[in-house]
Amino acid sequence: MADDLQYMDSNIIDFSLLSSPSPTVAASELSKLMEYITNWVYFRQGKLCMHITNIGLSIEFLDKVLDLSKHFFTLPFEEKKKFSRSPDNPRGFAVDGDPENPSEACNRLFLLKKRPERWPQAPQEFSLHCESTTADSGAMTFLLIDREVEALEVLKEDQWFKVPIIPHAIVVLVDDQIEIMSNGIVKSVEHRVKPNLEKVRISTALFHSPNVEKEVGSLKALVTEGRPPLYKTVKSYINLFDDHFPINDTMVP
Template sequence: MPVSLLDEVREMSKEFFKLPLEEKEKYSSKGDDLEGYGNTNAVQRGSLNWNDKLHLQVYPEEKRQLLCWPENPQHFRTTLHEYSKKNLMILRTLLKAMARSLNLEEERFLELWGDENEDNTHARFNFYPRCPMSDQVVGLKPHGDGTAITMLLQDKEVEGLQVVKDDRWFRVPVIPHALTILVGDQMEIASNGVFKSPTHKAVVNPQYDRMSLAMLFIPSLDKEIGPLEELINEERPQLYKRLKDYGQVYTQSIPSGKRPIDMMKIN
């Protein structure tokens, strides 16, 4: 992917979130719909989420709600389309490599994800305004992604992503011209727990604004996701149930505060 495209995506993101509120609200989410502009500056389980978002479905193309796609900046739509195509190419390369690493057929994970005509890809632009009370708010509360894979374009200069390892939070460094790959819950399920979906959060900076763009790769709701038969054996029995539409489990788990993937485990 050209470095210039990464910089262009970052710049257009900043330009959009700098627009007057009445301009951004032209692309607002309608009702409970995820699509469009909005914010999650609300108290959830004792912590204040502090961010604005622009959530857009990019694949399948016929599902794009173009009324939510900004026309300001002028190049926004064409740039997002080009960036989405490049991300899909990277996804396919990544899934083949992940399958080979488990001694699976190269196309095995691609049978579950990677078809832009069936599977869903969403772009979530995040803007985290600077906050002098940064110790009292969180950009995005701790969570795991309900995706197969998330490709994250971080801010070029300001850190904010943190992940849990061994019950400790670790900062994820900014690498200006790289994408950060996060394994999602559905990949953990399909790999029968070999690949782990990390708990992560976004923190707010007291002095600087920060942006990120997450590309969320999710299988078609009609596809059944479960541990691949090749990865189930006596040493590693089946760890997760099989299901369609993991998004329903994800949504239902939010009030409980539990990680949705824990609801999929076979005791």
């Protein structure tokens, strides 16, 4: 990952204006949002990534989310285990308890044994383990990224761009299932994270997905004679995605 990448355009939407009591103000911000979507769809191969500001959560709250998240990962392992996943609660702390691929598990253990403070001594070797890319399996991803350490990069027209840090803004990425539902008009965003060998980085993510039992396909309104369905209707997409993700394969064209 090169350090001389350009920044992507800062497409910023003020969420508070979208719900403004003033019809004029709300319409103006909505028009701005539609302009961003239209520009990305028709002139930039449909890959949509933007920042949303003023989402209704205070700056103090957003700062606390990142600070507590960072603090959590400094806790001893036994403390973190208290917040482990369970059959009744799939959300929580987790580690690979019974890896199906012993070789890959050994590679991970090897990296952990080297410890973060030693990675700068072999940055190229470390980068080989951090440059895999993905487009997420859900509908949309909402990211509260680190306030100081740049890491997120997005792919557009076969070129990588850095995502700028806008403090307290939410980065929105379109994922695979929106691509399917839009019949390919909007493309899921392929992205990656650049490793930082000197600074600690923390981000939080919210993944929004349709019900796993629901079938997902192209919306009828977006299917025409000139643009037939480009994707098969799928169910339990997340499971199909998980089968392909380990080999860095894509589930959508």
